[in-house]
Amino acid sequence: MEKIGLFYGSDTGCTEAVAEMIQEQIGEDIIELLDAYDIEPEDFDKYDKIIIGLSTWHDGQLVSAWDDFYEDFKEVDFTGKTVAIFGLGDQYGYSTYFIDGVGILGDVVLKNGGKLIGYWPTDGFEHDESKAETEDGEYFMGLALDEDNQDEMTEERVTKWVEQIKKEFPIDS
Numbered sequence: 197m198e199k200i201g202l203f204y205g206s207d208t209g210c211t212e213a214v215a216e217m218i219q220e221q222i223g224e225d226i227i228e229l230l231d232a233y234d235i236e237p238e239d240f241d242k243y244d245k246i247i248i249g250l251s252t253w254h255d256g257q258l259v260s261a262w263d264d265f266y267e268d269f270k271e272v273d274f275t276g277k278t279v280a281i282f283g284l285g286d287q288y289g290y291s292t293y294f295i296d297g298v299g300i301l302g303d304v305v306l307k308n309g310g311k312l313i314g315y316w317p318t319d320g321f322e323h324d325e326s327k328a329e330t331e332d333g334e335y336f337m338g339l340a341l342d343e344d345n346q347d348e349m350t351e352e353r354v355t356k357w358v359e360q361i362k363k364e365f366p367i368d369s
C-alpha cells in the first residue's frame with residue numbers, strides 16, 4: 197500500500213493529537229507521521245500523497261517548527277503531488293488571523309505545482325479574517341479546527357474530513 201506522509205508541527209500538542217487521530221482513522225500502515233522539527237526537504241520526495249498539519253501562533257505566524265522550516269518549504273517541488281492541510285487556531289481570540297498558517301503553506305503548495313484537496317466550509321466559524329480562505333470566502337484551504345473553543349466538535353470534523361480526503365486523494369480501503 198502506498199504510504200502517505202503526514203508532516204505536522206505542534207507547540208503544545210494539540211495538532212500532534214489530531215495527527216495521531218488521523219493516523220488511527222486512515223491506518224498506521226498507511227500514514228507515516230513526521231514532526232516538522234525533524235524533517236529535510238528531501239522527505240517530501242518520498243510521498244506523492246501528503247497531509248500537512250499545523251497551528252497558527254502570534255497573530256498569524258506559523259507554529260515554530262513550520263516557521264523554522266519555511267524557507268526550505270518554499271523550495272519543495274510539489275509537481276505531481278496531492279496535498280491536504282489541516283489547521284488549528286482560535287477563532288475568537290485571534291479572529292483576524294484564524295488558521296492563517298493553512299493559507300500560508302497552502303499558497304506555497306499551489307505555487308509550487310501541487311494539487312490541494314480537503315477544502316473545508318467556513319460555515320460554522322465566527323472569525324473575521326483568515327489567510328486560509330478561498331477568494332469567495334466559502335471555504336478554507338484545509339480542515340479548520342478550534343480546540344480552544346469547539347473541542348467537542350474536533351473528532352466529528354476530523355472523521356468527516358478523513359472520509360472526504362480518502363475519496364479525493366484517493367485512498368483505497
Ligand SMILES: Cc1cc2nc3c(=O)[nH]c(=O)nc-3n(C[C@H](O)[C@H](O)[C@H](O)COP(=O)(O)O)c2cc1C
Nearest residue numbers: 206207208209210211251254255256285286290295
Ligand atoms: C500566544 C498565542 C497566540 C496564538 N495566535 C493565534 C493566531 O494568530 N491565529 C489562530 O488561529 N490561533 C492562534 N492561537 C491559538 C492556537 O493556534 C491554538 O491554541 C492551537 O490549538 C495550538 O495548537 P498546538 O498545540 O498544536 O500548537 C494562539 C494561541 C496562543 C496561546
